[in-house]
Amino acid sequence: MKRTRVALVFIIFIIFQCEMSKDPISNQVSKYTNLDWYRIHVDEDSIWSYSIHFSDSKNGWIVGDGGRILNTNDGGFTWDIQKSGVHADLRCVFFIDDRTGWACGSNSCILKTVDGGNTWKNVYEDENSKKLFTDIQFADGSRGWAVNNYGEIIHSNDGGESWNIQYSWAIGGTALLSVIDRNTVYSIPYIGDYMLKSLDAGQSWLAVTMNDKPRWQTAMFFLNQTHGWLTSMVAPSSMMESESPIFHTNDGGNTWTRQDSLSDNNLTSVWFVNENIGWVSGWWSIFYSENGGWDWEIQYSPDSLHVNFKDLYFINEGLGWALDWRGSVYKYFKE
Numbered sequence: 001m002k003r004t005r006v007a008l009v010f011i012i013f014i015i016f017q018c019e020m021s022k023d024p025i026s027n028q029v030s031k032y033t034n035l036d037w038y039r040i041h042v043d044e045d046s047i048w049s050y051s052i053h054f055s056d057s058k059n060g061w062i063v064g065d066g067g068r069i070l071n072t073n074d075g076g077f078t079w080d081i082q083k084s085g086v087h088a089d090l091r092c093v094f095f096i097d098d099r100t101g102w103a104c105g106s107n108s109c110i111l112k113t114v115d116g117g118n119t120w121k122n123v124y125e126d127e128n129s130k131k132l133f134t135d136i137q138f139a140d141g142s143r144g145w146a147v148n149n150y151g152e153i154i155h156s157n158d159g160g161e162s163w164n165i166q167y168s169w170a171i172g173g174t175a176l177l178s179v180i181d182r183n184t185v186y187s188i189p190y191i192g193d194y195m196l197k198s199l200d201a202g203q204s205w206l207a208v209t210m211n212d213k214p215r216w217q218t219a220m221f222f223l224n225q226t227h228g229w230l231t232s233m234v235a236p237s238s239m240m241e242s243e244s245p246i247f248h249t250n251d252g253g254n255t256w257t258r259q260d261s262l263s264d265n266n267l268t269s270v271w272f273v274n275e276n277i278g279w280v281s282g283w284w285s286i287f288y289s290e291n292g293g294w295d296w297e298i299q300y301s302p303d304s305l306h307v308n309f310k311d312l313y314f315i316n317e318g319l320g321w322a323l324d325w326r327g328s329v330y331k332y333f334k335e
Contacts, residue, residue, distance in 0.1 A: 036334040037286070037300040040077050043070075043327025051092045052311045052323040059098040060313075061117060062323060063090035069103065071117050076321055076329045082117040092135050102160055104133035104146055112160045123160045137179040145185055145202065147174035153187055155202050166202040178222040186253055188217045188230065195230075197253050210247070210256050218244075219280075221270045226252050229293055231267035231280060246270070246280065248293050259293045269312040277317045281309035286322060286330075300330070 043049070049064035054076075062070040067084040084090070088109035095101030103111045103120070108131040110124035124133075131148045138144030144156050146163070151170035154163045167174075167187075174196070176188040187196040196205045222228035230247045244267045247256040262282065272278035272293075280287045280296065284307055288299035300322075307324050314320030314332075322330040 037330055037332050040331045041329040046326040049327040050310055052313050053093045053095055054313050055095040055098045061093045063093040063103050065089040076331050084120050094137050096138055102136050104136040106132045134175050135177040137177045139179050139182045143182050147177055149173040167205050176220040178220050180225055184225050188220050195253055208253055218267050219270045223272050229270045231270050268310055271312045271314050273314050273317045281312050283308045
């Protein structure tokens with residue numbers, strides 16, 4: 001059995017190397033390339049893409065500009081275009097299972113599907129068509145939240161069929177969400193030194209001042225009600241000289257501790273599978289931590305300067321995906 005398994009692994013490795021040799025960009029790897037990361041899909045249309053989400057190890061979705069929605073049923077190796085019915089630039093996609101999901105973006109657009117994306121319908125109407133929804137998350141099939149550049153946090157109790165504004169006029173515009181359960185929700189503005197927190201499903205919101213100078217918030221991830229991470233960029237006078245600090249909370253966002261500043265000047269996504277193991281993506285690299293974010297190492301960094309990783313999604317510590325701005329998909333697989 002062991003000999004058969006070794007032979008099979010060798011055959012798979014040879015096939016993968018042959019496929020890689022057909023793609024010169026995939027071969028442009030640096031000393032930081034980790035063999036557990038593979039570029040498994042290249043979007044030939046190169047449409048600007050923003051968000052990737054998987055409901056399980058097989059079913060996933062990508063959204064991007066011009067109403068672009070892609071779907072995979074084989075873990076990311078092949079992707080099919082789904083008809084969104086809109087031309088909005090979609091910024092976020094979220095599914096609670098392989099059937100029910102939502103997407104949001106420009107032109108005050110929020111979409112919903114109940115058949116895995118075979119059909120999508122617009123479930124939000126607003127006289128102001130200039131709203132850009134940047135994040136959407138649901139606790140279950142009924143209760144969810146979305147945020148937009150007008151500083152609004154909107155809420156649904158019926159699976160997104162109807163929405164009401166729970167909070168508005170946040171300075172800097174609300175940009176990021178983290179929905180922990182039906183009652184616990186966190187939100188961060190684009191610019192500022194505070195976060196919004198609700199423990200009663202959004203009936204009331206507490207503004208928590210963060211103990212550092214104002215910065216551009218880029219990504220937020222809460223593992224549970226206590227442990228969370230935030231990536232940001234100090235407002236730069238020169239993009240090439242900016243910092244990329246990472247912050248951590250172990251008390252539900254009441255206090256934040258600065259952990260590190262990474263070499264990549266624009267961190268775009270953060271994901272932890274437990275209190276120790278986590279990843280951060282940036283324009284050029286994917287970083288990895290084994291001690292809760294206190295120390296980071298570059299795990300994957302292709303030599304191409306045009307990668308610009310946009311989003312991360314992990315099922316567990318051995319399976320995850322990264323998305324770059326051109327819609328290419330990178331898969332992390334480790335036994």
